[in-house]
Amino acid sequence: MTTPKPSPKPSPKRQREARPSATKKHKRPQRKAPNPPSSWNPSIVVFACNWCSYAGADTAGVSRIQHQPHFRMIRVMCSGRIQPGFVLRAFEKGADGVLVSGCHFGDCHYIFGNERAVEQFEKTMNVVKLLGLEEGRLRLEWISAAEGARFAQVINEFTDQVRELGPSPLADKRQTG
Numbered sequence: 001m002t003t004p005k006p007s008p009k010p011s012p013k014r015q016r017e018a019r020p021s022a023t024k025k026h027k028r029p030q031r032k033a034p035n036p037p038s039s040w041n042p043s044i045v046v047f048a049c050n051w052c053s054y055a056g057a058d059t060a061g062v063s064r065i066q067h068q069p070h071f072r073m074i075r076v077m078c079s080g081r082i083q084p085g086f087v088l089r090a091f092e093k094g095a096d097g098v099l100v101s102g103c104h105f106g107d108c109h110y111i112f113g114n115e116r117a118v119e120q121f122e123k124t125m126n127v128v129k130l131l132g133l134e135e136g137r138l139r140l141e142w143i144s145a146a147e148g149a150r151f152a153q154v155i156n157e158f159t160d161q162v163r164e165l166g167p168s169p170l171a172d173k174r175q176t177g
């Protein structure tokens with residue numbers, strides 16, 4: 001009587017072929033390469049009226065609401081004071097974006113100052129476009145003293161918008177001092 005021969009052990013290669021699902025299952029997931037970090041941050045100037053928008057920024061700070069920090073505030077008594085020359089000077093001095101902000105309609109402490117601000121803003125926008133700057137570099141917003149969260153949201157949105165546009169084309173004409 002002959003004893004049956006044990007079946008030959010399959011080679012490791014054959015074992016892998018026999019279990020395709022097992023090899024797929026244990027395959028390491030491919031990691032996506034992270035986007036390169038953006039080292040550039042825009043330089044933004046915010047003109048804010050004393051009674052509403054500046055106080056709104058203060059409310060954001062007091063409430064510890066996080067927002068992007070790449071801006072400088074210039075306080076004026078009323079948004080109606082913000083003439084085209086102020087904004088153009090900011091661009092000339094190296095701003096990549098300018099935000100003009102004041103009280104909501106009906107809340108201006110000088111009655112119709114923010115209506116005047118709208119007229120000034122439209123004139124300013126026309127000059128900005130003539131200079132070849134993108135419209136997205138200039139923005140007008142109404143922010144009340146109680147709207148700290150809104151201030152933070154506007155700053156974050158505007159900073160991202162200007163970051164996407166990139167450095168101002170006037171950058172090479174920047175002056176120092």
Ligand code: FES
Nearest residue numbers: 049078102103113
């Ligand atoms: S006081 Fe705020 S817009 Fe006039």
